[in-house]
Amino acid sequence: MTNDAKVSMYSRKAGYHFGWDWGPRFVTSGIWRPVSISTWNTIVIDDLFIKQLSIVANDAKIQAQLSIRSKVEGVKTLKIFIDGSSIPLVSKEVLVQKGNNHIQVTFDMKNIELWWPNGMGNHKMYKFKTVLSDKGSELAVREAQRGIRTIEVVQESGQKGQSFAFKVNGKMVFMKGANYIPQDNFIPRIKRTQYEHVIQTAVESNMNMLRVWGGGFYENDLFYDLCDENGILIWHDFMFAFSLYPPTEKFKQSIYQEAKENIIRLRNHPSIAMWCGNNEITQFMNQDYWGFKSKWRTPEDSLETVATYDHIFHEILPAAMKAYDDEKFYWSSSPNTTNYSHDFPTQHLAGDLHFWGVCGMVRSSSRVLMII
The missing domain is CATH 3.20.20.80 (Glycosidases)
Known part of the structure; x- marks a missing residue:
């Protein structure tokens, strides 16, 4: 057990595989998730992060953060579409360099529907599609989903101690x-x-x-x-x-x-x-x-x-x-x-x-x- 314990600390695999008070010990090994190879030609959008900057009432300020790799450099057109619309919410020219790029585009969303926890309302998910193109020719596409909501952990001192509670969209939950x-x-x-x-x-x-x-x-x-x-x-x-x-x-x-x-x-x-x-x-x-x-x-x-x-x-x-x-x-x-x-x-x-x-x-x- 001494050697096993040392192995479990160094091995980045699920701790419960080494046994827990609620389950048996089965120290498995091997590839257990799909393995794939992704290829691209001149440019690829590796990641799209839809970051919330602020929400006021039903309006949100959003920043799309794109991680891009490119074999070419030049000015490209970036368009952002929402929920399958054929009309872009954002269309702007961006400079892409050879190698790794991190591009940020900030925009406003009006009259949004907030995402709410179970029992408090709907769970609206917005679908974002980003398209990089050059002279009308599509080069790369990346999609992501995001629900718009605020959440904070409230820790306020009182007479008997300090709270530890969650506030979602301005409401205590x-x-x-x-x-x-x-x-x-x-x-x-x-x-x-x-x-x-x-x-x-x-x-x-x-x-x-x-x-x-x-x-x-x-x-x-x-x-x-x-x-x-x-x-x-x-x-x-x-x-x-x-x-x-x-x-x-x-x-x-x-x-x-x-x-x-x-x-x-x-x-x-x-x-x-x-x-x-x-x-x-x-x-x-x-x-x-x-x-x-x-x-x-x-x-x-x-x-x-x-x-x-x-x-x-x-x-x-x-x-x-x-x-x-x-x-x-x-x-x-x-x-x-x-x-x-x-x-x-x-x-x-x-x-x-x-x-x-x-x-x-x-x-x-x-x-x-x-x-x-």
Whole structure:
């Protein structure tokens, strides 16, 4: 088990494959998602980010951010179409250089229909199509969907503590939901109908949020599309859970790249409400599960462990968020009392709480009612 534990920390695969309290141990390996090769001739739009700059009443200021690679340079025509219209909302000339380009186009959308969580209204998704052309000849096309909405995490001090609540489109929302864990130990067996069933039962249960738990994996596009279409918000953990991670620079560099790729892939989804650094690692460090602190050989070991934690969850992941999706709220660990801290997260008067008091710490069920 000692060697296995070391492997699980270094291996960027789903933590639950190594066993968890709710499931068996099956350490699978191999390619489990489609592999493809994409080709292009002279120019390609690699990514289209529909970024919200502001929303006032029913009017929105939007910025389309395009990542473009080109073998040629020159002035091209960029057009942006919405919801299948043949008339472009935007048409302008842009200068494209050889190599990598990052082009931003800002425009207004009037009388928009907002995207709302389940039970609060419709879940309108706008379809954006960007076309690059040269003298009327189409060179590259990229499409993306985006629901327009605002969301913020409200943390206000009061007489008894500090709130931790969500406000969507200017309205406070009581979140009702569940932790979402992987549906199977053998991921390729999960079918579309299973995803549809999970999201539909969440809707029928009057849920409006699911937490994608950090011991699983970054889900496929279908999962997030279904959440968008059904008004299910997502509290999204990065894939780190209940463990300590290696201090090597190579490992930490790979974490930044992993975060970057998934932030970019998911940032157009209105269902993504926030990102969280990890599951229960702050709590794990404070409570000294399995006596791991006793295994530190020197005081320097403990300092390195804490420094590595801070570097990953207080620096690397927030930096990736700031660079690629600064719209979203980042919470360094769950549970946590205050962001970017090492506080023992059992204080129910601030932050979020995983209450294991009844099932894990043998306390009376009346304690739950008191905390609620």
